[in-house]
Amino acid sequence: VTPLHSLRSITLPTALAAVLLSSACAVNSTGEPDEAGGRTLSVTASGAECALSATSAPAGTLSFEVDNAGSEVTEFYLLGDDGQRIIGEVENIGPGLTRNLVVTVPEGDYYTVCKPGMTGEGIRAAFEVTPSGDDTTTTGLDAGLFFLAFVRDPRSGFIDVQNRMARHDALMEYLTFTSSALFAVPPGPGGGEFVGQALFA
Amino acid sequence: MTANFLIGLREGLEASLVVSIVVAYLVRSDRRELLRGLWSGVAAAVAVSLAFGALLTYGPRGLTFEAQELIGGSLSIVAVAFVTWMIFWMAAAGRRMAGDLRSEVDRAAAGRWSLVLVGALAVGREGLETALFLWAATRAAAAEGGGTWGPLAASALGLAVAAGLAYLLYRGAFRLDLGRFFTWTGGFLVLVAAGVLSYGVHDLQEAGLLPGLHTILFDVSHVIEPSSWLATLLKGVLNFSPTTTVLEGLAWLLYVVPTMTFFVLQARRRGGRTVPSRTHVPSGSAS
Numbered sequence: 001v002t003p004l005h006s007l008r009s010i011t012l013p014t015a016l017a018a019v020l021l022s023s024a025c026a027v028n029s030t031g032e033p034d035e036a037g038g039r040t041l042s043v044t045a046s047g048a049e050c051a052l053s054a055t056s057a058p059a060g061t062l063s064f065e066v067d068n069a070g071s072e073v074t075e076f077y078l079l080g081d082d083g084q085r086i087i088g089e090v091e092n093i094g095p096g097l098t099r100n101l102v103v104t105v106p107e108g109d110y111y112t113v114c115k116p117g118m119t120g121e122g123i124r125a126a127f128e129v130t131p132s133g134d135d136t137t138t139t140g141l142d143a144g145l146f147f148l149a150f151v152r153d154p155r156s157g158f159i160d161v162q163n164r165m166a167r168h169d170a171l172m173e174y175l176t177f178t179s180s181a182l183f184a185v186p187p188g189p190g191g192g193e194f195v196g197q198a199l200f201a
Numbered sequence: 202m203t204a205n206f207l208i209g210l211r212e213g214l215e216a217s218l219v220v221s222i223v224v225a226y227l228v229r230s231d232r233r234e235l236l237r238g239l240w241s242g243v244a245a246a247v248a249v250s251l252a253f254g255a256l257l258t259y260g261p262r263g264l265t266f267e268a269q270e271l272i273g274g275s276l277s278i279v280a281v282a283f284v285t286w287m288i289f290w291m292a293a294a295g296r297r298m299a300g301d302l303r304s305e306v307d308r309a310a311a312g313r314w315s316l317v318l319v320g321a322l323a324v325g326r327e328g329l330e331t332a333l334f335l336w337a338a339t340r341a342a343a344a345e346g347g348g349t350w351g352p353l354a355a356s357a358l359g360l361a362v363a364a365g366l367a368y369l370l371y372r373g374a375f376r377l378d379l380g381r382f383f384t385w386t387g388g389f390l391v392l393v394a395a396g397v398l399s400y401g402v403h404d405l406q407e408a409g410l411l412p413g414l415h416t417i418l419f420d421v422s423h424v425i426e427p428s429s430w431l432a433t434l435l436k437g438v439l440n441f442s443p444t445t446t447v448l449e450g451l452a453w454l455l456y457v458v459p460t461m462t463f464f465v466l467q468a469r470r471r472g473g474r475t476v477p478s479r480t481h482v483p484s485g486s487a488s
Contacts, residue, residue, distance in 0.1 A: 073204045073428050084415050086407050088266035092212075092330065094205035096352045097337045103266045118427035 037132075039063060043114070045093070046070035050114030050123040057105075058132035064101040068093045070116055076101060077113040078127070091118075105129050106136040154182055205338065205352045207433045209359020212331040214437030217367035219284060219323040219393060222386050223316075225374040226291050229382060238313040242320025246328050254332025258340065267408050269329065274404030276326035277397050283319050284394040285460065288387045292467050326397070363437065384468045391464055395457045396440025399449040406446060418450040 040063045042053040047070040066076040073094055078087040078101065087110060088103030107129050115122035151157030166172055186196035220243055227235050257264050338353040374382060406414040422443040425432045435441040442449070 071204065073208060086409065086414065089407065090266070092208050092334045094208050094334070094338065094352050094356065096205070096349050097334075097341050099333070099337045101266060102264065119422045 040065065043067065043076060043112070044069055045074045045076065045114040045116065045123075047072060047116045048123075050076075050112065050125065052112060052125070052127070055125065056128040056130055058134070059105060059107040059129050059136050060132055060134035061102065061104045062129075064088075064090075064103075064112075065098055066090060066093055066101060066114075067098045068095050071095050072117040075115040075118055075122075077111075077115065077122070078103060078105070079111040079113060081109040081111075083111050083124070104136050107131045150185075203355075204428060205355035206359040206362075207428065207430065208334060209356035210363050211359075211433045211437040212327060212334070213360040213363025214366065214434070215327050215440070216324045216331070217363055218370065218438060219390065220320060221367035221371040222374065222390060223287065223319060223323075225371045225382075226386060227316075229375070229379065230291075230294055235313060235316050238316040239320040242317035242322075243324050245317075246321040246323075246325030250325060250328030250332040251335075253329060254336050258333065258336040264329075270404045270408035271410070273327060273330060274401045274408060274410070276322060277401030277404065280322035280326045281394045281398045281401065281456070283315070283322055284390060284397070286315070287319055288390045288394070288460075288464065289467075292383060292387050292464065326401075387464055387468070388461070391457065391460050392439055395453045395460070396438075398456050399445070399453040400440040400442070402449050402452045403442065403446065406448060411448060413446055413448045416447045418445045418447045420444045 037060075038054065038057050039060055041057060043064050043066040044051045045066055045068050052064075062078075064076060064078070066074075068074045073092065075089060075091045075093065076099075077089045079085060080087055087105060088101050090099050090101040093099045110127040110129060111124050112127045113122040113124050149158050149161075187198055189195050189197060220239070223239060224236065227233065227239065335353070335356060338356050342348045342350045342353045374386060377385060402411060405411040420443065425435065425443045427436075427443050432441075432443055
């Protein structure tokens with residue numbers, strides 16, 4: 001396997017994984033209701049009740065901390081204004097457990113639903129998300145990608161691959177190039193040699 | 202605490218049944234050398250899921266709902282592809298075994314890495330959801346001012362029972378003669394894989410990537426309550442959902458009909474030759 005081949009085969013999956021992870025994360029709440037500007041809400045779900053700490057929140061990344069105080073498994077949903085489209089959900093909230101739903105929501109009308117026993121329409125209530133000026137089109141995450149490649153000859157092993165990616169990789173649309181650097185790594189020393197001695201011979 | 206126990210049981214069965222069948226197959230077809238690959242895949246999936254789950258639970262960042270559904274849904278569909286490959290590989294290898302003509306080529310071509318992937322996908326596809334659930338139970342146990350160990354103990358017991366059932370299935374598979382073993386386990390895996398496929402479709406529907414979440418094919422949730430024992434077993438083994446959407450049902454049928462037909466035809470063709478019944482005694486090291 002040439003360095004070129006190994007590089008080509010690892011770069012794309014790695015990049016995909018990195019993009020997925022970096023774009024998929026959202027800031028966890030700190031548990032303090034005010035710290036996130038009213039964006040952390042607690043939900044107490046029981047067999048008969050689905051009580052939220054607030055019925056509205058500013059647009060942005062919301063965190064619902066759903067506490068199951070009932071005796072059955074419950075599910076929590078945030079639905080769109082049609083009462084059907086799922087904006088976010090968290091399943092498998094066993095009795096006595098608290099699980100979080102983190103979801104980025106633009107302003108609008110929504111419904112919150114607790115579904116004790118996982119059946120029926122659940123316990124529904126209207127929920128409002130008010131304008132806040134936050135960008136809700138992305139998760140607003142400060143993140144990036146870092147490529148590292150060890151190649152025998154950058155001219156054939158790295159530049160070629162980068163050029164190919166720049167031309168053909170659909171993910172390029174989402175990337176903004178910042179900087180790159182090239183480091184020469186001398187061969188390891190033999191017995192009695194110093195590092196890089198071969199370069200001076 | 203039955204509810205938490207049943208969640209553990211369901212998630213445990215979803216993860217362990219495929220693995221137990223593959224282990225039984227590898228042991229019976231005398232390919233123990235490939236067990237290590239399978240187990241390392243399983244171990245990697247467990248480790249990554251638990252670590253990732255802990256990071257998301259205790260770390261500064263959580264995972265958005267869409268991302269979680271996408272991970273679960275797409276991994277499920279990839280897992281179906283690998284399990285399907287596995288079913289036909291098993292059937293083909295079973296046929297070769299009939300004459301005991303297993304060549305070194307077969308041994309090498311099977312590929313250790315494919316088994317690593319089968320193990321990793323079988324356990325990993327629902328691993329993150331299970332890990333998040335377990336960490337929530339752990340957090341409940343460690344809560345300040347008197348935590349409750351009930352949920353964690355109950356879900357751990359559920360997982361343990363699932364592992365026990367998977368082991369029984371593994372032992373049970375040894376009572377079949379070799380020809381039946383390959384036919385029945387293969388046929389069973391086709392049904393399991395079909396369930397996983399329709400489950401993956403459901404996840405992608407919930408994520409909004411596929412349409413038709415509210416176009417329901419049938420809803421028997423009033424007969425088979427989703428939180429009941431029966432529903433747990435059906436869901437854990439066959440991924441049967443009491444409320445099934447049209448697209449899920451369609452995916453299930455479009456997978457089962459051709460795959461099962463092809464599989465049965467292959468098994469029939471094989472049936473002409475009688476398969477010598479070899480009795481392997483399962484040893485503890487394989488479990």
